[in-house]
Amino acid sequence: MNKSEKFTARIKRQEGPGREPYWEEFELTFRPGMNVIIALMDIQKNPATRDNKKTTPVSWECSCLEEVCGACAMIINGVPRQACSTLIDGLETPVVIEPLTKFPLVKDLVVDRRSIFENFKKIRAWIPIDLTYGAGPGPRVSREAQMKAYPLSRCITCGDCLEACPQVNSRSPFMGAAVLNQATLMDSHPTGRMNRAERLAAVRAKGGIGDCGNAQNCARVCPKDIPLVDSIARLNREAIIDGLLKWLEK
């Protein structure tokens, strides 16, 4: 796109839960480096539709603007992604912007993704340290183990992977890739491994890994390029082996 070129953003809006959604079109002016956040800020400064009708500014969530907080996930031209790292240049126009659909809608592009964190509780996604008082250094971790775990630890819980997953929907309790990946990450830590059994029990339970349909959409949309397919496969192996051992012990 050229500097000062006009383009249209088509945005799905909704006053609140249970209200009728509607679409509005805005005419915006392109500048080099412009991302979807800047486009939304332009609307915020001058909330008027393409046909010059006054409207309310679009509500959305964002914070860091450098793709590390995960707040600004939305569907842009059909793909769930982060508004801050989606540059206008290179997008088809009109740029179509919708809220994520797999989470309760709050307003316009704002959705409530707290279910991800609730699921973190279910799988006990934490390292069970004793207390925060001086207990000396942490466990030794090999370079290889760190290099394998670090990419998994970069998940920003944006919810893009859940949005893209056909198994995550209103009729299914599937917790999705972001949550399962957290289990893999915790299991890969020497101390985290100690409460692996209870974590794997949650992973095998309803809504857990059994609901994964291996569509692999999660890895395709992940903005941090986390090897989610591999992460879930590793977890699956662990869950199967752990389940088998439990069965043999019976």
Add this chain to the structure above:
Amino acid sequence: MKSNIIIIGGGLAGLMSAIKVAEAGQHVKLFAIHPTRRSHSVCAQGGINAAKNLKGEDDSVLKHFDDTVYSGDFLANQPPVLKMCEAAPGIIDLTDRMGVMYNRTPEGLLDFRRFGGTKYHRTAFAGTTTGQQLVYALDEQVRRFEAAGLVEKFENWEFMSPVIDDAGTCRGIVAINLYTMEIKAFPADAVIAATGGIGAIFGKSTNSIVNTGSAVSAFYQAGAAYANPEMVQVHPTAMPGEDKTRLISESARGEGGRVWVPRDGKPWYFLEEWYPAYGNLVPRDVASRAIFKVVYELGLGVEGRPVVYLDISHLPKEDLETRLFGIMEIYQTYTGQDPRKVPMQVFPGVHYNMGGFWVDYDMATNIPGLFAAGEAEYQHHGANRLGANSLVSCIYDGMAAGPAAADYASGLKTRSEDMPTSLFEAEVKRQAAINAGLTAKDGNENLRALYHEMGEVMRENVTVVRYNEKLKGTDAKLRELLERFDNISLPDGGQSLVFARELKNMLILARAITLAALTRNESRGAHYKPEYPKRDDANWLKTTKAFYAPDGPRFEYEPVDISLIEPRERHYELE
């Protein structure tokens, strides 16, 4: 009996405070604008300092302490700085135990790298996303306490005002639910403000856009002393952008990155030439001023634009991928250029607030019942923060403020539940009336335009180089913006209403920053006045304390505690 402690802010300081209070068996209500996992601390990149001395350099806590005080140009009270440096190695161990995926040596030990303002490998790191990993580790521990019923989270709630009783004691807060716009009072036996930085006052900064300083300003307007408002750090290397200036971590230089501009057709490594002892790793205030000089005085910005090169393209490929991946990813996402191949273009950007709530050595503000932690308080960084000290200070503050607040609450004679409900109802009513007043406004001023003007004038005049005439002009402009604020109209009653409240608070705090800078006639750390180019210990070795008054801040000054290290002049050009 269990006390009820409110913590405002879900970044590292708030999360660590919550862990400590819950661990002491007390009950926490944790308020955050976004889910805590999205807090601004995730943006910290390069690492966290602790003198673990694992590289055979004879590093020590006392050297870390000295580097911190020296880098801060002796404005910090020294005993609390020493305590932080003493706690630092234990903080690294603790977060390592919590599962932070720190980079490792071949033996499986923590790896350390260099950072600005020091000669030692003192910075532990997880790639260039150290803050993110630390937030996640603490967030997970808090979630554990949440599951155990000791922590109750109020995410997507924004703090509005403190509830202060007739005796001047803080008894709770009023907050607004950002999803429903419900306004509610929450009584508390003690409140910890861990509300982070103020970057948004400068329009564009390396901060997240939630870092408005609005909460700090609301407490300041309620009587909290605000210390060293004039001390704002400008980071030397950030990517200029329209929506924000994105940080390119100091670790790029810690790993061997070099800053240069073309001169006479050749690269000129001006930091290395001017500061041979520290080279590219001079402290941030020094580096930012040097870049300003090269660009604005010598006219040597790249292609005539206000940018310089930060070059990491010569570093070993494997180091780039395992140690600097995060910043390369950010740079490439926003510019389309690969820093492995071409030098990055960077310029200084507003980064960190050394000032903040005045607190005593036990993290208590001047309002009984109110404590402060993290970037929101002023205690550890003096006039210029040492790189990689922010993460350690935030976690240290939580470890100190949590127990301090819990102790205070346990010793209370009258508890929050004994207070009349009318106290809380009155504050809710007052806040609802402010909202109604804003919603009823029907003027022709545009909220976002006022915000833009504030950011421009603050960036232009109250950052790297400060002149008294321009500071006076800035304050006049801020007063004009406050008047025009009365003539706004809100385009909606949701996010715009919340932003209007933040903007008013930002404008009020901006005046304290500007006028504190105007008053301090010397140069110290990040505060540089060409008209007063020298540090003036005889007159200005003192902490600024700003108190709110409707017609403008009133300043008091108190001497700095220099009981441990004798102040000396700062020199980074020689050993």
